[in-house]
Amino acid sequence: MPSRPADAAASRPARAPRTARPAMPPGAWPSPLTAAAVATGQVRYGGVVVRDRGDTVWWAQTTPDGTGRMSVFRRDREGPAREMLPHRIDARTRLHEYGGQCWTVIGETLVTSDFADQRLYRVDDGVAAPLTADSGLADRYAQPAALPGTGWIVCVAERHRDRVTHALVAVALDGSGAVVDLWTGSDFVAAPAVSPDGRRIAFLTWDHPRMPWDGTMLRTAALTFDQGRPALHAVTAGPGGPEESVLAPSWMDDDTVCVATDRSGWWNLAAVPVTRPLTAGEPAPMWPAPRECGVPLWQLGFRNHVSLPEGRTFVVGGGRPYLLAPDGTATPIECPFTTWLPWLDADGDTVVGVAAADDRAPSLVGVDTATGAWTVLTAPPQPDPAWTPRPRRLTVRTGTADVPVHFHPPTAPRHRLPDHAAPPAVMWVHGGPTASFPQHYQGEVAYFTSRGLAFVAVDYTGSSGHGRRYRTALRGRWGDADVTDCIAVAHDLLERRRVSRIAIRGISAGGLTVLLALARPDSPFVGGVSYAGVADLGNFARRTHDFESRYLEGLIGRLPGDRAAYLDRSPLSHLGAVTRPVLLLHGQDDPVVPLEQAHAVARALTAERVPHKLLTFAGEGHIFSRPATIAAALEAELGFYGRLFGFDPPDVPHLPLTPVPAPAAGDPE
Incomplete structure (x- = not known):
């Protein structure tokens, strides 16, 4: 690792000097951010492995093909950087359909799942x-982990x-093809972690x-x-339970596991001893x-955390990185990255993860925790700062909750809104809903804000973080x-004249909203x-x-007793009240929300003569992955x-649109 911070901004364009910008109506601003450029510029990551005290780093990311x-x-x-897989191998898994890390490194050998046939390969x-x-x-x-010196790996199987x-x-x-079941006693299993002594x-x-x-429940066992x-052998349980979510076990030493548990009301870290039963009040938060x-x-x-030597822990709390000492003292790590994605690994004092900021696209970043x-x-x-929106964090009281809102204003160096004009806006409703x-x-x-539109994101009731x-x-x-929150936020923005008009977009659960x-x-x-609503x-x-498959029991209720609630909360039951245009986009191979749901919505909108368009994409699942599809959407x-x-x-x-709507006000004929 370098002895001083590298200047990541050196590769980023400098902000253009301010000059007089002509006013232009929003939406018509020319922009260099084409859909194709946005789509091909997106890089997704799929895990990190650090070896040799940071001298060797492996990571998974999408390829530019x-x-x-x-x-x-x-x-x-x-x-x-060197690509380590033959081109025919695609390091993705369909486990849970959302996938995750499906590869690991054992010495010089790479073990991975291949998306085409879902087999494991070395x-x-x-x-x-x-x-x-x-x-x-x-x-x-998914989640293969080495059993050192044994000729075996452990992983999750579906x-x-x-x-x-x-x-x-x-x-x-x-x-040999040998696969041995180690645990089959629960509906789901995840996050296998092997102690340092194996x-x-x-x-x-x-x-x-x-x-x-x-x-969830943390379980530990002798191997x-x-x-x-x-x-x-000797499988023990705890902490965890029906109302306590425990995540990401990481061994601090041969006898102690670090986990994130939300028993305090927040996912805080706790050290769990595994050689004795837990006593009342254990495990206590390491950093409440x-x-x-x-x-x-x-x-x-x-x-969001990895264990380091001498009882230290690198943890991302609220999006920011900290070094946690054994006595619970948390020292912030100074860096320009304000968000760390949940891909982390460490060896020795070196931590490697995926980090980003409002003006920085996700990048692979190494940290020497001994020096900072x-x-x-x-x-x-990296994005050109002149075309990069700086979001304003707002809070809107909706009657349901104090809702966090991220407001991205129109941003471009060449044009501005007419004096005293408010921009039209697009509200983004995230999926999940958790x-x-x-x-x-x-x-x-930036594709929309660079053209004069505002972009509004709402962390409605039920959001994580x-x-x-x-x-x-x-x-x-x-x-x-969630619907009440989004409507209330929109009304607030309109009443305060932050925006002039507003549309709404969402994916999956957000599509329902x-x-x-x-x-x-x-x-x-x-x-x-x-999108795949x-x-x-x-x-x-x-x-x-x-x-x-049973997520809705918590979000809606249990069938058949709560069938009326399922009908009432289904958009198909209310499309007769929709009068505004709708755009539907859906992958033809979606295993999460069946394509037939989009077709059912389109048929209902046709029957009600609501202007709409349904676009389906061959070879795409629930989340679009091909740049050509992303650009077309x-x-x-x-x-x-x-x-x-x-x-x-x-x-x-x-x-x-079908049927053809009447022109909107100001719409060119």
Whole structure:
């Protein structure tokens, strides 16, 4: 690691000098941020591994070939990054359908899942050999961890038979195809972590209908071998339970596990002794603070802390990095990154993670915790500051809660709004619903703000990042409290003349909020965009994947007793009240929200003669991954907003709707 911070800003364009900017109506501003540039500039990461006390770093990221493929790269000391997988291997897993870290490193050997067949492979010198049988996608694997010196790895397995089951398994590295079940006693299992001496293992379990942010259990066990095959003995449980979410076990030493637990009301760190029973009040928080040191486990491998030598811990709390001493003293690590994504690893004093800020796209960053020095190891092209919006953090009291709002104003160096004019705005409703708006630079936001639109993101009731009470406040109220919050925020922005008009967009769970908000009699939205939105809750409960198959029991209620609530909160029940245009975008291979839901919405809107457009994309799942798809969706959105707000995008045609609506006020004929 370098002895002083590297200047990450050196590779970023300098902010252009301020000059007189001509006024121009919003939406018509020319922008260099094309949809294609935004889509190809997005880099997704999929885990980090640090070895040799930081001299060797491995990480997974998407490749620039336009396919959405994930590969694993390696960098030694100050050398260049090298791709370590053959091109035919795509390092992604379909476990839980949202995936997560599906690879690890053992010496010079790389072990990974391949997206095409979901088998595990070992890769030596660029040559891949299968470790598991071809199950026709029925068996899926994630979070592999080495059992040092044994010729085995441990990982999470998902099996699709008459029903879906999950297990903690060991897989032989010799190519024999041997797979040994270690734990099958729960509906779900995650986060296997092997102690430094290789004698114990820690992992998480939970059961339906809970989600991992509701309640999980930490389990630890002795790891033994019988005739060369691994087995678990003396499995103990705790902390955790139905109303305590425990996340991300990490061994501090051979006898102590560090976890994030929300028993205090916030995901705070706690040290768990594993050689004796817990006493009353244990484990106590290592750093009691009203800030989150964990994130919802949507992808396996997420963690916000790593253990370091001498009892120290690197932890991301509330988005900022800290060095936690054994006595609980937290020292902030000074760096320009205000958000750290939940991909972290450490070896010795070196921590490597994915970090970003309002004006910085996510990049791979190394930190020497002994000196506080940081360096950017690899980064995508960084945004031009002149075109980068600086969000304003607002709080809006909605009657339901004090709701955090992120307001991104129109931002461009060449044009400005006419005097005393307020911009039209797009409200972003995040998915989940147990999630939050990412607080870092996103090209899709700048795509709209650089053209004169404002962009508003709402962490509605039930969002993560604001403590357990706020996160669980959506129980039984999804499709009500979230909708009320978004409508109230929109009215507040309009009444304060921060915006002139407002549309609403959302993905998945956010799509449900969009459609319900458009149907409310007090809706201020001029139209809405739904990406893979949930429209029929009964169909979702029957057809969705196992991970979320009983999620709605907490968000809505239990069937069949609460069937009326399922009908009432389903957008399909209310589309007769929708009068404003709707854009629907959906992947044809979506395993989470079936494509038939988008078709059902389109049929209902056609019957009601509501202007709309349904665009489906071949080869795409729940979250779009191919740059060409992402670009096409952004251009469709911009053309749609041109229709709603009455502007003519200079580089994108208006989106034709069915049936053809009457021209909006000011809309060019």
